Amino acid sequence: MEHAKAAAPHEHPPLPWPRPAPLAVFLALLAASYLAITRLPAAAPLSALLIGHNPTPPPPSAALGGGGTATTSSCAGFYAGAGPERAVSASVEDFGAVGDGVTSNTAAFRRAVAALEERAGDGGGARLEVPPGRWLTGSFNLTSRFTLFLHHGAVILGSPDPEEWPLIAPLPSYGRGRERLGPRHISLIHGEGLTDVVITGNNGTIDGQGEMWWQLWWNRSLNHTRGHLVELVNSTNILISNITLRNSPFWTVHPVYCSNVVMKDLTILAPLNAPNTDGIDPDSSSEVCIEDCYIESGDDLVAVKSGWDQYGISVGKPSTNIVIQRVSGTTPTCSGVGFGSEMSGGISNVLVRDLHVWNSAQAVRLKTDVGRGGYITNITIANVTMEKVKVPIRFSRGADDHSDDNYDRTALPRISNVLISDIVGIELQRAPILEAVAGAVYDGICFRNVSLRGIRRQGRWHCESVYGEAHGVFPAPCEEFRNNGSSSWCGFS
Known part of the structure; x- marks a missing residue:
């Protein structure tokens, strides 16, 4: 597949400067806030945050035979300045x-x-x-x-x-x-x-x-x-x-x-x-829009953060209502989109879609650690394509990376209501690796319509204390994601 070259970054045409639809945005954010409070699964509601109709070409999944449809909306209306x-x-x-x-x-x-x-x-x-x-x-x-x-x-x-x-x-x-x-x-x-x-x-x-x-x-x-x-x-x-x-x-x-x-x-x-x-x-x-970006980096292309250990817990300011769409790029050591590892103030209501990653360590990664506290909840990740990625989806539990020795060793993260759907990968090294922080709660993790082909080293999923549902997934998920019923929000097709 052809990719953009770093030596010649694309020209950006002048943008129209869309004025927001204040009432629509307010009502959408109100709905998203309700989801955050009630902690309901956030499969589609964040799409209501998107306004405008800027046509875009079909996503790369079309070339790989994956699911998903062309995204035509923009979140640029989050900016309400002059x-x-x-x-x-x-x-x-x-x-x-x-x-x-x-x-x-x-x-x-x-x-x-x-x-x-x-x-x-x-x-x-x-x-x-x-x-x-x-x-x-x-x-x-x-x-x-x-x-x-x-x-x-x-x-x-x-x-x-x-x-x-x-x-x-x-x-x-x-x-x-x-x-x-x-x-x-x-x-x-x-x-x-x-x-x-x-x-x-x-x-x-x-x-x-x-x-x-x-x-x-x-x-x-x-x-x-x-x-x-x-x-x-x-x-x-x-x-x-x-x-x-x-x-x-x-x-x-x-x-x-x-x-x-x-x-x-x-x-x-x-x-x-x-x-x-x-x-x-x-x-x-909060109310952050990231769209139509090309990134080559020595670390995460996009990383959602909210403070570090006891300092982030004390400040308590979350990252919330974030849209990340139509981002492409490569990073050999890190992720296309990462959550954390500094997430002690909490992360909620995030929509990631139309992500294209190649020659990278991970496409999507949730990073936590003992002492982080915080939460990652109501996350929707959809229509991701990847080639030559080491680990397509990873939940990791940190590397003893702390602000100082005064962090709270009882502060554990909470991971809930994460929907990962319409994922296509080829020429991968491993199947997903999902590892929980010991003693932390991982609840409501859903994989739907995931096709990971050409895995070279380890074709079996690796899961430790992470549970959820999987529907339409290849290769077969680990035992923790099998035979768990068909909830209305995860099994829905």
């Missing part, structure tokens, strides 16, 4: 920036954002244009009612000087830097407490030039946790679209404590051995 056009606009060149790839433009970007914020006042917001060129910069912060627009041929380059990525406090739900104790480096493009932020363009590029950071990690000489490429904290109405993001030092796009976030038509690229270069990591965030 869109990329603003009342005030200026080029970064107007503030002294030089696009030669050598001159530091950190001060120019910071001046530009501050000046445009002042000019816009309380009016219609501001837009900073980045013209063609190579614009070297350290970290800079965005502001509310603001658009960062990268024209075709524009490349924002992250500074190779760690001093240009200042240290900031750790996130409350992590309690420390994710990799090192204490503070962490700020992201290249950052924002906190913002409303209505757009990062878009005509397929311009943000390149973190992360190799310097990866070398520090490989050499075990990293003093503080690496910065993300783009991080928005405690913000609402975020749109990131129509750009290429390359070579992040750490996770690429990280919305945390955010709501109404849309990330679509993105190309995200990193060397396949680049450590922890996750593509998109929604974290303790």
Whole structure:
């Protein structure tokens, strides 16, 4: 099967900026909230969150003979801001920036954002244009009612000087830097407490030039946790679209404590051995849309998170009402879509569909651990195609990865109401591996219409203390998923 090449990421056509249907979205979210409260199986209700009708070609399953139908809807209506056009606009060149790839433009970007914020006042917001060129910069912060627009041929380059990525406090739900104790480096493009932020363009590029950071990690000489490429904290109405993001030092796009976030038509690229270069990591965030993205990464393409051990439990801010659709890519060490492992605040009401993964470790993985606490519930995963994947579906129980020694050893995760349907895989190494955290409850796990062919090493499912139902599954599931009746929600065809 032909796949997109990293050397030539696809061009993104200009998007229409759909206005949401407020009543429809509100009623859909109300229904989803009811599901979360009652903990009913969430097979189809999350599809009600999707609005709009943007035609798309048939999913890759058609070529492999799998089930599923073409997805024509969009979740872009989660973003309810003003869109990329603003009342005030200026080029970064107007503030002294030089696009030669050598001159530091950190001060120019910071001046530009501050000046445009002042000019816009309380009016219609501001837009900073980045013209063609190579614009070297350290970290800079965005502001509310603001658009960062990268024209075709524009490349924002992250500074190779760690001093240009200042240290900031750790996130409350992590309690420390994710990799090192204490503070962490700020992201290249950052924002906190913002409303209505757009990062878009005509397929311009943000390149973190992360190799310097990866070398520090490989050499075990990293003093503080690496910065993300783009991080928005405690913000609402975020749109990131129509750009290429390359070579992040750490996770690429990280919305945390955010709501109404849309990330679509993105190309995200990193060397396949680049450590922890996750593509998109929604974290303790709600009403999140991820669609029509191509990702090559040294870690998960998409990872849904909600805080780490006792810190995540204490903050208690879940990730909920998330749609992930029409995502494709490869990651040799991790997953197409991962849940966790930092999920201590809980994850609920997630729809994953039209996922295409190849040459990867797993297509879908639920990651938990003793001490995590939290829950993963009301998850629908549908229409997944995969080739040359080591383990197609995996539930794993961690690798003793904790924030510190003060985690609660009695805090166990709860996994419930997970529907996995219309799955097609070829040239796989193993059948699914489903392993529970000792003493944790796994309830309401459903596999339906799953075809896994050409398994090379281990064709038998491996299950430990994970129970549920399986209907129309090849190869035959483990004993824990056989002869369990035919519930209305799992056996329904």
